[in-house]
Amino acid sequence: MDKNFLLSPILDLSQSAVDEVIKCNETTSRYGLVLSPHEAKELVETRNDTLKSHGRVELGGGIINKLIEAFCDSPYISQKDYSSILHELIETFYYYKNETLDELSDDELIDLMKDNFNNKCHGSLELLQNRDLDKIARNIRYGEYEYDSPDEDDEADEYFFGEDYE
Numbered sequence: 001m002d003k004n005f006l007l008s009p010i011l012d013l014s015q016s017a018v019d020e021v022i023k024c025n026e027t028t029s030r031y032g033l034v035l036s037p038h039e040a041k042e043l044v045e046t047r048n049d050t051l052k053s054h055g056r057v058e059l060g061g062g063i064i065n066k067l068i069e070a071f072c073d074s075p076y077i078s079q080k081d082y083s084s085i086l087h088e089l090i091e092t093f094y095y096y097k098n099e100t101l102d103e104l105s106d107d108e109l110i111d112l113m114k115d116n117f118n119n120k121c122h123g124s125l126e127l128l129q130n131r132d133l134d135k136i137a138r139n140i141r142y143g144e145y146e147y148d149s150p151d152e153d154d155e156a157d158e159y160f161f162g163e164d165y166e
Helices: 002-024 025-031 037-053 063-071 082-099 105-119 125-141 155-161
Strands: none
Touching: 002 025, 002 037, 025 063, 037 063, 037 082, 037 155, 063 082, 063 105, 082 105, 082 155, 105 125
8 A cells, every 4th residue: 555645634634734824924914924834834843743742632723823813913022033932832832731631721721821921921931831831730730720811800810820929
């Protein structure tokens, strides 16, 4: 049997995912952010590698698009670092999906990531990954979880991060 025949559906899915990422340029170009086909392909590869390394399976390719749409208006992302930040956000997303025991929906996690990245971390991926999301994950693992949309109530900060958080 032809081995290429077996790989054909996988390659079609990857190309479809790349095409979906490229479509996001219609929205992100308003913010001066555009991905090349090569960069889009690398993002899909990062997603696939990250899924594999975290033992996760994803049907469809919507997470990359959701991250792009959520973060494209961030004042801390420029064309120069756009692709590299997206790679980090993809890896961060899947890491914290595991760390939060899947208690947060994809949209809830993305909302928290965006809110913290823009407002508390001022564009620092290091702070987002090693401080804010880590505290949220820890609180969820210890049963101190109650999601409240970042846009709706600032008291959620106290709940997720502790009373002394500012």
